Amino acid sequence: MTGTIQNRDSFLNQIASQLGRPRISTKVERPTWKFRPQDEVLKDATQDELLEVLTEQCKKIHTSIYSTDLKELRSTLNEVVSNYGGGPIVTWKDERFSKWGLDSLMKKEWPSKDYDVYEWDHTKGSENITKAEKANVGITISEITLAESGTVVLFSDQDKGRTVSFLPATYIALIPKSSLVPRMTQAAQKMREIHEKTGHVASCINFITGPSNSADIELNLVVGVHGPVKASYIVINDL
Template sequence: MMSGTIQNRDAFLNKIASRLGRNRFLTTVERPEWSYHPQDTVLKDADADELLEALKTQCTTIHTDLIETNKAGLIDTLRKIVSEYGGGSIVAWKDTRFEQYGLSPLFDTIWPSENIDVHQWNPEAGEENIQLAEKANIGITISDITLAESGTAVQFSNKNRGRTVSFLPLKSIIIIPKSSIVPRMTQAAKIIRERVKNGEHLASCINFITGPSNSADIEMNLVVGVHGPVKAAYIVIKDL
């Protein structure tokens, strides 16, 4: 991976220091070593099944439907949820994992034969992708990391995974491999940090999505669907 260069950094930092009326600090700050790490204790000893149970419990709090299935039953499960959510137009990522999960027939033949419009993100289409996402009834994406404690799906965008697929359609369906479930934000941050250390190219945008959009800004009254999907479903694939 090619690393970027920072131009005029010293001149910029020197100017800031002079405006503050002090010399620029040239020494680096040592990372502190803490003796106690409470963030590591939450769900510390939970196995995969216990993490899934924690996720299911949290989904009842964040107004999110959670459906369990396996790879063999994924097509039928996804068709059922799409039908329950009103069918209509669908926008989805152009993600190779859909093929790995056996969903290609659904996107290529089954839904088109049922007169359901399906658009998979096309980087060459530019703004048209966003326009279609705005009009779509359902957006379908995949979680890269899933936080059991908060019920959060972590998604890495790229040219084939438009970030607007998650929040512009009226409803959101997120496919969650069971293997992607970790205890909480602590583990997600560690995974991301390790990828950076390994020189991996990370997404320019990493979304942390916790169920449908909601707000309690006005007199602490919760309103769901204020600035994004009004309904959300997580489909957990137990054998992935």
């Protein structure tokens, strides 16, 4: 859906007036920095080396990590869900689940175990949120994965509700190994490339680092205050 911007010029002119300066209407030129240390971190790391970094970081962010291939993905995902106590389960509507051979698991095996499986449906409005609130497990796919911080990057759209990752009691991120990048620097570059290639990027992009964590002023860490109490990453060797 494309919206209409109204009163933009008068709004921006009013802001410039309150700031006591003319409105800037020319393009801002990107500065050329002499030093860019952010590009040097893990610059030459292979995907295997990035996976090692991610694995070590997961120990620090209280996140379980599994490494598998497409042949074993079904059994690995089933094991993780079973360890979390089964359903109810909520997932994105994403053709990659079918492409990766998960249809029989999600549509036959889990329902046969009385695991309620709900696929996000934008036509059902608030029912999606109700299902996510009651879910034991939420499953999404990481578009970009930051090895240094153990962060998955989710692109929301009408079939990929953002509540799937933070309302269920536990969370599972499926991570294509090809999505691994060193850090935020490369993630931002990838998003810029996507915008330049397609003309748009998701209006809501979530950066999620393991289960929810909160620390008080004395640095006492509490896990699961405002989101999933447990998180697992399943890295899929798609290279």
